[in-house]
Amino acid sequence: MNVRAMATIYRFEMLRFFRTLTQSFLSPVLSASLYFIVFGAAIGPRMTELGTVGYAEFLVPGIIMLSVMTQSISNAAFSIFYPKFIRTTYELLSAPISFLEILGGYVGAAATKSFLVALVILTTSTMFVDLQIIYPLAMLLMLILTCLCFALFGFIIGIWADNFEQLQIIPLMIVTPMVFLGGSFYSISVLPPLWQTVTLFNPVVYLISGFRWTFYGQADVPLISSVLAFVLFSAACLAVIWWIFRTGWKLRS
Amino acid sequence: MSIIVDVQNVRKIYDGGIKALGGVSLQIRQGEILALLGPNGAGKTTLISVICGVANATSGSVRVGGFDIVKEYRAARSMIGLVPQEITLEPFGRVLGTTQFSRGLFGKPRDDAYLEKILTKLSLWDKRTAQLNQLSGGMKRRVMIAKALSHEPAVLFLDEPSAGVDVELRRDMWQTVEELRSTGVTIILTTHYIEEAEALADRVGVIAKGQLLVVEEKSRLMQQMGKKQITIQLSEAIVTVPESLEGYGLELGQNGASLIYSYDTNGTRTGITKLLNEISASGLVLRDLQTRQSTLEDIFVGLLSDSEQREASEL
Numbered sequence: 283m284n285v286r287a288m289a290t291i292y293r294f295e296m297l298r299f300f301r302t303l304t305q306s307f308l309s310p311v312l313s314a315s316l317y318f319i320v321f322g323a324a325i326g327p328r329m330t331e332l333g334t335v336g337y338a339e340f341l342v343p344g345i346i347m348l349s350v351m352t353q354s355i356s357n358a359a360f361s362i363f364y365p366k367f368i369r370t371t372y373e374l375l376s377a378p379i380s381f382l383e384i385l386g387g388y389v390g391a392a393a394t395k396s397f398l399v400a401l402v403i404l405t406t407s408t409m410f411v412d413l414q415i416i417y418p419l420a421m422l423l424m425l426i427l428t429c430l431c432f433a434l435f436g437f438i439i440g441i442w443a444d445n446f447e448q449l450q451i452i453p454l455m456i457v458t459p460m461v462f463l464g465g466s467f468y469s470i471s472v473l474p475p476l477w478q479t480v481t482l483f484n485p486v487v488y489l490i491s492g493f494r495w496t497f498y499g500q501a502d503v504p505l506i507s508s509v510l511a512f513v514l515f516s517a518a519c520l521a522v523i524w525w526i527f528r529t530g531w532k533l534r535s
Numbered sequence: 536m537s538i539i540v541d542v543q544n545v546r547k548i549y550d551g552g553i554k555a556l557g558g559v560s561l562q563i564r565q566g567e568i569l570a571l572l573g574p575n576g577a578g579k580t581t582l583i584s585v586i587c588g589v590a591n592a593t594s595g596s597v598r599v600g601g602f603d604i605v606k607e608y609r610a611a612r613s614m615i616g617l618v619p620q621e622i623t624l625e626p627f628g629r630v631l632g633t634t635q636f637s638r639g640l641f642g643k644p645r646d647d648a649y650l651e652k653i654l655t656k657l658s659l660w661d662k663r664t665a666q667l668n669q670l671s672g673g674m675k676r677r678v679m680i681a682k683a684l685s686h687e688p689a690v691l692f693l694d695e696p697s698a699g700v701d702v703e704l705r706r707d708m709w710q711t712v713e714e715l716r717s718t719g720v721t722i723i724l725t726t727h728y729i730e731e732a733e734a735l736a737d738r739v740g741v742i743a744k745g746q747l748l749v750v751e752e753k754s755r756l757m758q759q760m761g762k763k764q765i766t767i768q769l770s771e772a773i774v775t776v777p778e779s780l781e782g783y784g785l786e787l788g789q790n791g792a793s794l795i796y797s798y799d800t801n802g803t804r805t806g807i808t809k810l811l812n813e814i815s816a817s818g819l820v821l822r823d824l825q826t827r828q829s830t831l832e833d834i835f836v837g838l839l840s841d842s843e844q845r846e847a848s849e850l
Contacts, residue, residue: 284609290639369623376587376617377640378609534591
């Protein structure tokens with residue numbers, strides 16, 4: 283195994299992250315802070331409690347998941363799309379490195395970046411709410427898994443995209459609506475019965491619900507279904523990536 | 536001399552059905568400079584891409600240093616450095632950083648002294664902290680070479696190394712290639728500049744329409760296929776070649792002021808003495824004589840035209 287190559291990709295991706303700190307770090311943190319201010323501080327006090335927690339507290343896991351999911355996708359998608367765009371992939375393809383190691387370098391870096399963003403948002407949230415985390419280890423595990431799963435998904439988008447428009451279209455038109463309607467800002471129990479049923483077809487609901495459970499011990503859907511959703515989503519992404527690696531689709535002519 | 540790259544019957548048909556390589560076999564010897572000559576679209580870059588792992592072959596096999604490029608890709612690719620035709624660099628990266636990246640990608644431990652040596656040799660050490668998008672075209676191409684050499688490859692592929700560079704830079708590039716060869720690196724370069732192959736190569740391969748037409752020692756190729764011409768300038772112009780000289784296959788030069796005689800340099804007898812005697816006997820008066828050896832370009836054009844004629848006759 284070419285660990286050094288994987289570490290090289292990882293290190294250079296992280297260097298790029300720190301080189302573009304404003305865009306990659308401050309921007310998502312600022313967005314999350316705005317959600318806290320608008321929904322948490324301004325609107326929150328006027329909302330009724332959701333379960334046993336106040337609305338502002340309820341928001342924290344949702345906002346973290348929103349940031350983590352979108353950031354993981356955009357980080358990973360851009361990291362592999364960029365070498366394709368500037369046509370430097372020849373170097374990856376001609377190096378003695380397996381696709382799995384390429385994946386490890388890029389997805390690992392993308393997941394680390396969004397994990398760091400999540401930690402900063404979590405810290406920022408303590409400025410707005412009195413935060414409690416019932417199961418901190420489970421929370422960290424779910425956070426890491428989400429970072430990795432969505433980075434894998436982003437990697438697929440990055441390989442698929444032929445231009446910047448395609449790079450943006452899935453995160454913007456599919457992922458963002460799914461995350462917004464997946465219980466980031468509300469419990470699905472507040473929806474009318476029909477919409478509750480419709481919402482259950484959104485896989486993001488299970489991921490956010492599971493993450494919120496680690497904070498407050500309460501969830502919209504059974505915990506086991508959240509775990510199952512993680513497993514299925516990761517397996518689907520890995521299966522697609524495995525196929526991409528086997529065929530060299532969009533990478534090797 | 537041992538074989539370092541062994542290409543066996545490699546075919547490449549792209550997804551759209553375009554046949555880029557039609558069964559190419561080629562053995563590259565350790566330590567040589569092999570020039571692959573061919574017009575645009577001949578299949579030179581595709582062949583290099585297949586050997587280096589950038590493109591998959593439709594069929595056939597390639598071994599580098601005895602390692603199969605598919606089954607033993609790690610060992611095979613570790614031996615190869617690739618400088619593509621197009622200059623593709625991360626614009627915001629820096630010279631030393633990008634060479635360190637390339638070395639790491641090939642799994643080699645950090646070696647600043649070696650990279651300093653390479654960058655110094657390529658006159659880039661002073662620019663090691665410069666941002667890549669601020670370098671000149673020639674410097675960028677040298678950075679591409681530095682990246683390819685960063686992991687100490689045994690075989691270096693240079694795809695059109697002097698495409699789009701000025702004459703002075705081309706000479707610099709040639710000198711760099713010569714210096715690299717002196718360190719024991721096997722070099723394969725593609726070019727459509729005949730003079731480049733003539734100046735650098737030990738052997739020359741001519742490729743056209745996905746077929747390797749010939750691979751031969753440059754000197755032997757010129758000797759075997761090269762013809763020599765003697766241009767006999769006459770004191771007075773003539774309209775037709777005299778009947779007594781018909782057996783020599785003479786061509787009448789411009790305005791009938793000269794006769795052109797082609798002969799084989801390898802022949803036991805060139806027939807020059809006899810021809811000159813016959814010219815004298817026919818009453819023509821000589822003014823001057825010039826001889827000219829056919830260049831690699833003449834051979835190349837000849838091979839291509841033969842190949843086209845063969846193809847036309849097969850249709």
